[in-house]
Amino acid sequence: MAMNSLSGGTTVSTRPMRKLLERMWQARYLYLLVLPLLAYYVIFQYLPMYGVIIAFKSYNFAKGIIGSPWNDFEHFRYMFQLPQFWHVLKNTLVIAFGRLIIEFPFPIVFALLLHEIRSARWKRFYQTVFTFPHFLSWIIVSGILSNFLYDMGMLNQILQYLGFQKVSLLTDPSSFVGMLFTTNIWKEMGWGTIIYLAAMAGIDPTLYEAASIDGAGRLQKMRMITWPGIKSTVVVLFILAVGNTMGGAGFDQIFNLYNPGVYSVADILDTFIYRLTFYEGSDFGFTTAVGLFKSIVNCLLLFSANLLAKRMGERGIF
Amino acid sequence: MKLSRVSAADVCIHIFLMIVVLIMLLPLYNVLLISFATPAKIAKQIVYLWPTSFDITAYSYIFSDSQIWKSLNVSLFVTVVGTLINIVATTFGAYALTKKQMPGRNIFLVLILISMLFNGGMIPTYLLIKNMHLMNNLFSMILPLAVNTFYLIIMMNFFRTVPDALEESAKIDGANDIQILLRIILPISMPTVAAITLFYAVDRWNEWWSAFLYLQDTTKFPMQLYLREMLVDVNKIMNSSFASSFVSRKSDLYPQGVKMATVIVTILPVMLVYPFLQRHFSSGVMIGAVKE
Structure with a gap:
């Protein structure tokens, strides 16, 4: 049901979409208030969680998190x-x-x-x-x-x-x-x-x-x-x-x-x-x-x- | 009247709790004694329980070390600026998160909840700080700790109890959410905000781990790390040329006394705010977080 209403086609969703945008505009000051808090969680909680993928890579500081190659669970096999x-x-x-x-x-x-x-x-x-x-x-x-x-x-x-x-x-x-x-x-x-x-x-x-x-x-x-x-x-x-x-x-x-x-x-x-x-x-x-x-x-x-x-x-x- | 109701059980409980009080206080009392003692006087008693000397050599030694002033400065900066950032992010965010009319609110709440269950851990956080070029910067002690989720929940619980009617009239007068928070909500929330501020301030003062990981320059060390260095290797510090010049003037410099004097200096700010803290936690402000 929920899936249906979500994928209900772009033509139907424009009106709820506009309503949502309107509500978001009305809450603009609230977003401003919550911004520092969210910035903290995204930067200092979620970026490190993303950084966890280096557990599956041969990490090289110069290549960075994305550039480093995958290493087929080598770290885990070594650990165990x-x-x-x-x-x-x-x-x-x-x-x-x-x-x-x-x-x-x-x-x-x-x-x-x-x-x-x-x-x-x-x-x-x-x-x-x-x-x-x-x-x-x-x-x-x-x-x-x-x-x-x-x-x-x-x-x-x-x-x-x-x-x-x-x-x-x-x-x-x-x-x-x-x-x-x-x-x-x-x-x-x-x-x-x-x-x-x-x-x-x-x-x-x-x-x-x-x-x-x-x-x-x-x-x-x-x-x-x-x-x-x-x-x-x-x-x-x-x-x-x-x-x-x-x-x-x-x-x-x-x-x-x-x-x-x-x-x-x-x-x-x-x-x-x-x-x-x-x-x-x-x-x-x-x-x-x-x-x-x-x-x-x-x-x-x-x-x-x-x-x-x-x-x-x-x-x-x- | 009242006396007759005191039973043997009451007396036993009091005696037991008093013994525990003594056990709790003995190590603290011992620190204070040693910081004012001289080795000669300590040796005269089998157990050094009674203060027989009041010697301030240890204190005059640590306060003549220029680093302690730098470290006190760093700790003061981190505590003031850090707490300010803590309290702004926490109160503003908590207020917005209690407003159901804000689209996306539930997503934000779930994101915050997940971060309580799972986190990246030491190394990814370390790499992040490095990539943000915050290494050796005092803000590496402040920004990664900008919000404490428990305190956030307490603040949100409090804002939920504020009646909506207060805001309605202000809204009709055309005030926006920020104005409502600053002019109406915060003034009536002062007791809770004050409690959270104190708790954050003590946390910032006690912070050492991020400093330990991210600061390499020892002149930027906060008091906690100054103390740690002192405890780990007081001899290294006391063998420095600074110390030897000090010793040549005052002969009775006692390493353990110097360590304990540093402990006392580091505890002092906490002791000063403790009575205020105590009033808040016994009144139940801090309970909400776990009840949720």
Whole structure:
């Protein structure tokens, strides 16, 4: 039907066409307003997407994106037989799924606790402290952490004082990933609670009153009222987190904290792409291919998480 | 009256949260202490918890380095100009995108949505910046980040709540869409615009990755990268002739103290705007994006 009306012949379409042009003319100031925004998306989002085709080419800067010859998936074949690629992919998945399992519940637990605080002033105090690190860049946080965790740092001073062995969390591969999780919780946990607290604020207070009259205890109220009230928010955020798996391994954090000593566990696809391109002078086409692989896996994960949520009777995100 | 209602559970929650507060603050407090400390005083305590020295050598050292002033300048420029571009593109665009009478609106919205699911990635973006001759130009820190889609959605959600009746009368008086936005809509949108502005400003101040990729000239480095250089290799900086001339005047220059003083200087602007930020996010301005 739609196809018919579209291809309905040039003679018939002239009148709707003129009407459309008229409406567009009337909206001319709106187009002017939206122009900078669209220019941004076209230039900085869509041109790079077009640039992705160099993943399928032997890219040569002098010949440009169009002029460079196609190379029959050479980059992808090379990538899939490169042991280092599989190793880095494994690290990415371990860290990303680790974050989903370990980091994801923290904001929920803290939001539930903060919800139990009756005094608005205390609640605000806790939130103020917990949220602050979110607004610091990972460079700043890496400075803070290096000072706290290095060999002579406060953590080791305390450990020694208490009679424990010193730890080297920043350089020891066996504890590095755990350190990544812990420090990211330190930085982002408070920010994460905000959305849940907002969802809780939307719960009808009469539900709690009714439950009290029925003799429900605190834990029961938490389980039967608060939790159902935030469940859909939890699901949406979980889908988004799964959809961000490959990116969510946390480039900013790892890039500012890692060192060659922990590459074996901390090197993820993004850091790999960066070093390959800018330190080892690897082919731009090859590293773009690795990036494209990452984006595709990400998209697939997002759609499957969404589908799964819908199967389970939740609303999903689209 | 109220006291009697405080139960054991309340006390437990408060104690637990207080412990977490201490854990959250300890590393920050430690940075502040070390930035004002001297190695001799630190060595006197098993755990350096109480400030026993107030030594500003580290600060006077970093502020006598001419590069920190250049870097502060760069960061200030990027924050002011970048935020201005952010807020103009975001508010103007968000307003137009909520107007259903604009043909093509749905196509624009879908294009924006797709960009959230998929992007070109590091290398194609790098090549684009190179082809646009933006390398080593401060606008390479600003233009590729001109719009944040989450903030755009928040702005659109807000504009949707503005009643149409406000605009109708202005339209009858012959005002065009730009005049309506500037004279009627923006003045009543100030709280939301202010919140988004603050969030953008903090993002611009914290921006380091585009600078890291696109700026080669170290004199153009923003504060974030100045700090990064300092953290990665403070010895290189402190062994420079500038530093040695400084050391010969003041003997007690402590590398860790210099690093932490730089951290404090880089945090300070964020701390100054944090109370205002805090007011906005706790009032729920930032919630809309995820609810959509």
